[in-house]
Amino acid sequence: MIGCSTVALLEVAAAALHNTAPSEVGSPIPLHWYLVMSIVLFVFGLAIVLSRRNLIYILIGIELILNAGSLNFVAFGSYRSREALVDTTIVGTFIIVLAAAEATIALAIVLNVFGLFNTVRPEDPNLLRE
């Protein structure tokens, strides 16, 4: 599945490289480069979340996905207008804050899970299973 996703993303990226539109704020890097970067980040994060058997790694994957989103926001903002760049920068900042808060809580949960079950594998805590 990860293989398929990667192939699809590469195709999307190849298509994006042909589309060259100038940045509103005068950035020399075209937009689709950011987008490809964001996709790569997202797919890496998703792959980690889906494949790893360790809660810590899953949290790291989630961070990657969040950052992919944040990069997307800022890239779109910079190619739209200055006002939009400000707005998207603020949103990006919020995402960073959110990610920090989320990581804090998630790590606390992971610590507690480890304390209770002596494991960090997500399938091991199964008390609520019938």
Added chain:
Amino acid sequence: MRFDWGTFGDTEVQMMIWILLLPLIGFTIQIFVGNKLPRRGDWVPTAAIGGSLVLALSLFVRAIKMHKPDLLVHTAHPEGASVADTNGLAINWLTSASPDGNFVFAFLFDNITAVMLVVVTLVSFLVHVFSIGYMHGDKRYNRFFAHLGLFSFSMIGLVLSANFLFLLIFWELVGLCSYLLIGYYFEKESAANACKKAFLTCRVGDTLMLIGMLLIWKHTGTFDFVEIFDQVAKATAANGGAPPDWCLTAGILVFCGPIGKSAQFPLHIWLPDAMEGPTPVSALIHAATMVVAGVFLVARMFPYYMFVPDAMLVIALFGAVTAIFAATIGITQWDIKKVLAYSTVSQLGFMVAALGCGSLSAGFFHLMTHAWFKACLFLGSGSVIHGMHHHQDMRQMGGLRHKMPVTYWCMLLSTCAIAGVPLFSGFYSKDAIIAATLDPHAGFQGVAGWEQAGEGFLWSLPSLLIPIAALMTAFYMFRLIFLTFHGEPKSEHAEQAHESPWTMTLPLVVLGTLGVFGAAPWILDFDFMGHDIWFNHVVTNPTFDAAAGVIAYPAVVPEHHHSWLPVIISLIVAGSGILLAFSFYKWKRFSPEKAAKKWGSLYRWCFNKYYVDEFVLKVVVRPLVFTWNVWCAAFDKFVIDGLVNGVGRTGKQLADGSGWADKNIVDGFVNAMAFMTQIFGAIARIFQTGFLQHYLTVLAGGAAAGTAIFYFFL
């Protein structure tokens, strides 16, 4: 038709209606609200029957004063006894397309009816008055008076009916009242059995009477008496003076009704048992009125019977045999009411024998006089029983003459009357009966072969038996008087006896007076031999005019041919009977015990009533009951049990089917639902792994697939 509206008109018909309806109204009030009325309502039926009595007396006086033997009031025109004709009173009870099916209630009033109405209402009224004293303090006092009222209504209706059908209805109604009143003390088993016995025994006769009645209807197409007589007369005239063949069968069958109701020989067994009822009832129903309904029917049908001398011979023989049969039993009984009961059976035999010997006037005359003195005797015995604290055995009585003087004198006078002492009413009627039995031709003039009808041994049998029965009557009645009122008191009840209150003695005095003066030819013109009794002016034998084919009633009474023979016979039998009683019980010349021992077997047969009851019980009742029980058992086993078992089996099979359906269809459906749910659950569980990453994989795959579809295909 012999209408005479000039003298007997609408007013009189209105009076008849009220005579009939007053006791019914009294009964209706009494049965529904009697218990709530003051004195528990005894005055309601008494006043009602009193009103009837006044009206009946008025009609009687008018009828007698006319001196018309052919008086006849028929309120519906017999020839058109159909829908349209309603002069006077005619109620269409049932109508149909064919005139044979039209049954009209109408009145038939002639001199017989006039006499009978007075007998019924007067005795009934006096018995009502007597009952006020006799039944005082009884717990069903109000119901007793209600039943008396119903009886009076039924009996008056029977007397007034112009139609065989309605006569039968009232006939059965009086039977019902008899049943109710005999069984008045129904807590007593003997009373309950007695009323059943009376009812069932009478049914035997009534069923045969119904067959005879329907036979007449089949051949004449009508139930109306007058029309039946006319048709039979016409058919007889057309036949050359010989009646049609069916007349004999129908006549004998119709006579079976009187055999039951008037307690003639084979069916007499109910009447002595009927004494279980209260004594006023015995006086009213089982002595004076209801039991003479049979005699009244024969008298009513007399113009019919005079065409069939053979049927008359049967009637005469039944009457004569009953008269002597019951008299022999009466001699031996100890219960005061049983003696009077057998005396009644015997006297009814006298009347029936007189009618059978072709003398309507003699039979009916005795009916009337008997009603007076027998009612008086029964009420007197009621007074005695009341004074004796309800002890009825004559062996415990004696010496009551001084303690109950009024009762004594009334009963003594009535006993003289029934014994046939000259100048008393019974003498004249018994004399007429003996004269009739000696000359049985008289009734059949004009019918073919009537000259031979009165000849032969069988026809002379009544003239032998009746005087002997009269002798026994005199003997046992004086025996009753001596045992009850003379000698020394034989028990403490007799010593403490007391005279009854005036409500009880007054009816006794009235009836006793009538018993003495009821025929009274000698008061007015010193006619001591009874040549010119008023009764003979109003009730005479009809004759048949063969040439015209009609029944003729003599408009003027012919000179009464009076021979000395019957007078001498009746004097001899009455005198010797009384003398015998005196020598046995007063002068003690002979000892009754020794006589009983001397004729031991005969005495035992008489004392045990010739074992008729036992015979009926063994030959009729037991086999019937046994057969019935067998039938019932078989019916119970095969039909009832079969029904129950069938129902059970069907129920079981239905339940089996229902159970199968429950198990296989209903449960199957429910189980199928559960099974399906389980299947779907099992399928759904495949996707519910509980691993987050599986879900997330599906989520991501889904989103990717969705995006791909959106991107490439849309």
